[in-house]
Amino acid sequence: MTTLTRADWEQRAKDLKIEGRAYINGEYTAAVSGDTFECLSPVDGRLLATVASCDLADAQRAVENARATFNSGAWSRLAPAKRKATMIRFAGLLKANAEELALLETLDMGKPISDSLNIDVPGAAQALSWSGEAIDKIYDEVAATPHDQLGLVTREPVGVVAAIVPWNFPLMMACWKLGPALSTGNSVILKPSEKSPLTAIRIAALAVEAGIPKGVFNVLPGYGHTVGNALALHMDVDTLVFTGSTKIAKQLLIRSGESNMKRVWLEAGGKSPNIVFADAPDLQAAAESAAGAIAFNQGEVCTAGSRLLVERSIKDKFLPLVIEALKAWKPGNPLDPATTVGALVDTQQMNTVLSYIEAGHADGAKLVAGGKRTLQESGGTYVEPTIFDGVTNAMKIAQEEIFGPVLSVIAFDSVEEAIAIANDTQYGLAAAVWTSNISKAHLTAKALRAGSVWVNQYDGGDMTAPFGGFKQSGNGRDKSLHAFDKYTELKATWIKL
Numbered sequence: 001m002t003t004l005t006r007a008d009w010e011q012r013a014k015d016l017k018i019e020g021r022a023y024i025n026g027e028y029t030a031a032v033s034g035d036t037f038e039c040l041s042p043v044d045g046r047l048l049a050t051v052a053s054c055d056l057a058d059a060q061r062a063v064e065n066a067r068a069t070f071n072s073g074a075w076s077r078l079a080p081a082k083r084k085a086t087m088i089r090f091a092g093l094l095k096a097n098a099e100e101l102a103l104l105e106t107l108d109m110g111k112p113i114s115d116s117l118n119i120d121v122p123g124a125a126q127a128l129s130w131s132g133e134a135i136d137k138i139y140d141e142v143a144a145t146p147h148d149q150l151g152l153v154t155r156e157p158v159g160v161v162a163a164i165v166p167w168n169f170p171l172m173m174a175c176w177k178l179g180p181a182l183s184t185g186n187s188v189i190l191k192p193s194e195k196s197p198l199t200a201i202r203i204a205a206l207a208v209e210a211g212i213p214k215g216v217f218n219v220l221p222g223y224g225h226t227v228g229n230a231l232a233l234h235m236d237v238d239t240l241v242f243t244g245s246t247k248i249a250k251q252l253l254i255r256s257g258e259s260n261m262k263r264v265w266l267e268a269g270g271k272s273p274n275i276v277f278a279d280a281p282d283l284q285a286a287a288e289s290a291a292g293a294i295a296f297n298q299g300e301v302c303t304a305g306s307r308l309l310v311e312r313s314i315k316d317k318f319l320p321l322v323i324e325a326l327k328a329w330k331p332g333n334p335l336d337p338a339t340t341v342g343a344l345v346d347t348q349q350m351n352t353v354l355s356y357i358e359a360g361h362a363d364g365a366k367l368v369a370g371g372k373r374t375l376q377e378s379g380g381t382y383v384e385p386t387i388f389d390g391v392t393n394a395m396k397i398a399q400e401e402i403f404g405p406v407l408s409v410i411a412f413d414s415v416e417e418a419i420a421i422a423n424d425t426q427y428g429l430a431a432a433v434w435t436s437n438i439s440k441a442h443l444t445a446k447a448l449r450a451g452s453v454w455v456n457q458y459d460g461g462d463m464t465a466p467f468g469g470f471k472q473s474g475n476g477r478d479k480s481l482h483a484f485d486k487y488t489e490l491k492a493t494w495i496k497l
């Protein structure tokens with residue numbers, strides 16, 4: 001918690017010294033080419049920093065350093081208990097610098113400062129410490145061998161990991177990868193989004209301060225696909241982990257096949273159904289949750305509850321509750337601690353969202369809330385949380401991931417129809433079900449093709465449960481002990497006795 005006011009945050013924003021260089025082998029460094037790009041704030045359009053525009057040459061340097069550090073064993077062969085202690089110190093440094101990191105995150109991607117401070121930074125620190133805590137509590141296996149054999153099944157770090165992450169939760173998505181990747185002993189090259197590179201750049205120095213050897217954790221910002229593509233094609237990157245769009249995820253699978261068959265783990269897009277049955281235990285709670293599911297983080301959430309499936313018999317009663325609940329989600333200046341909805345990440349994203357609102361109108365959906373750009377005089381990129389009623393699942397706004405605060409309301413008449421509509425999507429990241437009937441809850445949850453299903457809530461979960469997608473929402477899982485699978489190779493060693 002903090003008592004800082006909007007004026008305090010604005011003053012701190014003025015005083016902030018922002019680092020925009022890459023971080024390789026324990027040092028901040030310009031791109032080999034000397035190129036930079038401008039990092040603008042969606043809060044008001046101000047220039048925040050010029051950031052190193054890394055490319056193939058920087059990727060080459062970073063991978064060579066990461067490989068050398070990995071081979072040295074300084075981190076990869078360090079006793080797990082020592083890696084644990086270092087990861088916990090790293091998490092502690094995120095918390096100790098929480099206000100600076102939260103401010104950077106808010107200025108860089110536009111989310112409310114209260115969210116950056118109370119959700120993103122603690123969530124990122126928790127991902128590091130949880131994974132670190134686990135690493136000296138995981139045991140390897142002894143196989144069921146004949147009497148004269150000993151079969152050991154052990155896990156080893158994969159080696160050099162490249163992590164490419166998106167802009168919606170820049171620090172938290174990075175730490176979902178860094179936690180297990182570093183804890184298991186790998187060397188990592190983090191490629192943040194060009195739309196939000198600043199917190200990734202900042203925490204690189206904190207990692208070294210915590211005691212992670214130089215060269216183990218490197219950060220390569222870059223504009224567009226250049227440096228990400230170079231990492232994806234690199235012959236000496238062992239594993240590529242990615243969070244971002246399904247479109248780019250598919251390209252990365254191809255890059256792996258074109259190069260060294262590096263392991264590729266993908267957390268991609270979503271179009272998650274939030275199903276409200278007539279027997280929901282508390283319609284008011286369901287309505288408030290549905291509003292939050294589309295407006296939190298400006299709707300820039302992979303698990304946003306962007307399709308609200310409502311049983312027709314309660315729709316006339318339920319929709320007004322959602323419209324009312326959405327009033328609590330009003331765009332405002334992200335540096336005001338009372339703000340619940342900030343700016344969309346940039347002009348391009350805002351225009352994408354506005355074009356989907358146009359598509360909703362064109363396809364005949366009925367606008368019942370929001371629908372416009374707002375706070376234009378700020379110089380920032382704000383859009384009102386928006387609801388379309390009368391949507392059919394075939395419409396563009398129901399099929400494509402908008403990644404903004406636009407909710408599609410779709411009516412259904414039976415459990416079977418609800419499940420069919422929910423699953424009629426290329427995605428399978430998350431879903432929610434609201435009902436008082438325990439059998440209906442379980443049967444619907446089983447039938448939903450999604451990596452996370454919430455019952456009588458939206459967006460529950462913490463580090464203890466795996467997170468990831470079915471279908472074109474990705475493969476593999478972040479969070480929980482299952483995440484360690486992505487960062488380790490299994491080895492079978494047979495000893496003749």
Ligand code: NAD
Binds near residue numbers: 173191225243
């Ligand atoms: P994006 O796919 O455009 O970019 C993601 C990252 O890939 C960025 O760092 C970007 O610079 C990089 N990149 C872009 N083109 C590349 C290329 N050709 N080669 C290599 N790297 C490339 O996604 P975004 O717009 O940053 O993020 C939004 C997307 O992320 C949404 O689809 C959202 O659902 C998804 N997301 C998924 C999860 C999850 O856990 N499943 C979580 C958050 C966000």
